[in-house]
Amino acid sequence: MAHLRQIRLTYWQRESLWAYLFLSPWIIGFVVFTAGAMIASLYLSFTDWDALTPARWVGLANYQKLFFHDPLIWQSLKVTAVYALISVPLNLAIGLLLAILLNQRVPGMRLLRTVYYLPAVIGGVAIAVTWRWMFQGEFGVINLLLREIGIRGPDWLFSRQWVIPSFLIVSLWQVGASMVINLAALQGIPSELYEAAGIDGCTATGKFRYITLPGMSAVLFFNLVIGIISSFRIFTQAYVLTGGGPGNASLFYNLYLFKNAFRFFKMGYASAMAWVLLLIILILTAAVFKSSPYWVFYETELRKGEKTK
Numbered sequence: 001m002a003h004l005r006q007i008r009l010t011y012w013q014r015e016s017l018w019a020y021l022f023l024s025p026w027i028i029g030f031v032v033f034t035a036g037a038m039i040a041s042l043y044l045s046f047t048d049w050d051a052l053t054p055a056r057w058v059g060l061a062n063y064q065k066l067f068f069h070d071p072l073i074w075q076s077l078k079v080t081a082v083y084a085l086i087s088v089p090l091n092l093a094i095g096l097l098l099a100i101l102l103n104q105r106v107p108g109m110r111l112l113r114t115v116y117y118l119p120a121v122i123g124g125v126a127i128a129v130t131w132r133w134m135f136q137g138e139f140g141v142i143n144l145l146l147r148e149i150g151i152r153g154p155d156w157l158f159s160r161q162w163v164i165p166s167f168l169i170v171s172l173w174q175v176g177a178s179m180v181i182n183l184a185a186l187q188g189i190p191s192e193l194y195e196a197a198g199i200d201g202c203t204a205t206g207k208f209r210y211i212t213l214p215g216m217s218a219v220l221f222f223n224l225v226i227g228i229i230s231s232f233r234i235f236t237q238a239y240v241l242t243g244g245g246p247g248n249a250s251l252f253y254n255l256y257l258f259k260n261a262f263r264f265f266k267m268g269y270a271s272a273m274a275w276v277l278l279l280i281i282l283i284l285t286a287a288v289f290k291s292s293p294y295w296v297f298y299e300t301e302l303r304k305g306e307k308t309k
Contacts, residue, residue: 099182128240
């Protein structure tokens with residue numbers, strides 16, 4: 001028996017060794033390029049470093065400047081918060097609406113699903129360049145179409161009033177990603193629930209409120225968290241479309257961080273900005289998780305509720 005235990009132990013040790021061997025590329029990459037970079041940026045956030053000369057320890061000076069002596073920080077946070085506050089609910093609503101429409105059994109529906117999802121797999125720079133051309137004030141496609149129906153379009157990307165709405169329109173271009181996830185969740189809701197509700201005289205609004213939304217709440221929760229994180233990390237569109245203009249009206253937080261790091265060579269200050277952004281995202285994500293027990297319903301919970309009945 002002892003001999004068999006020894007053989008079994010050796011077998012599991014060998015299995016573990018092979019597992020760690022195959023995992024080692026990811027582990028090494030994570031330690032070197034993610035965890036290592038985070039530790040380095042945390043240290044640099046307490047230094048004054050221009051990437052050319054040795055870093056000089058300054059303690060909390062970067063954070064003091066960030067919170068009390070840099071008005072552009074608050075401008076960038078304001079721009080990012082306004083964008084997130086509008087774009088996240090808008091994308092959730094449009095993604096859900098598209099999923100419901102594309103869940104119908106009509107000819108050509110698979111082609112339509114593919115068409116709506118395709119923009120989600122196109123690179124961000126390509127999309128931003130395309131939209132920059134479309135938003136062009138004099139010869140852009142959008143204003144040319146508006147001119148055909150007698151409307152004089154604004155100078156989208158060069159107007160302080162219209163630049164953020166322009167970014168919101170661009171954000172809807174890739175709503176196909178959340179639409180596909182919502183569609184999968186919709187198809188996972190048992191049709192028997194809708195049939196039973198119909199027999200009981202439930203209206204379409206009632207079915208949506210009491211069956212569709214609870215059945216999709218976990219997926220909506222996922223899309224909400226991803227949407228919040230993505231909206232606060234917006235960079236490519238801002239960099240390509242406007243560069244923060246006009247007059248810092250589209251100076252998103254990530255864009256200002258990039259400028260401090262790679263245009264002004266304030267690496268220490270940019271590192272402090274990165275950690276503040278991480279803290280903001282953590283707080284918002286934690287708040288969403290804290291609220292989830294009140295509106296998110298999982299299938300296991302629903303089954304437990306059915307058994308108790």
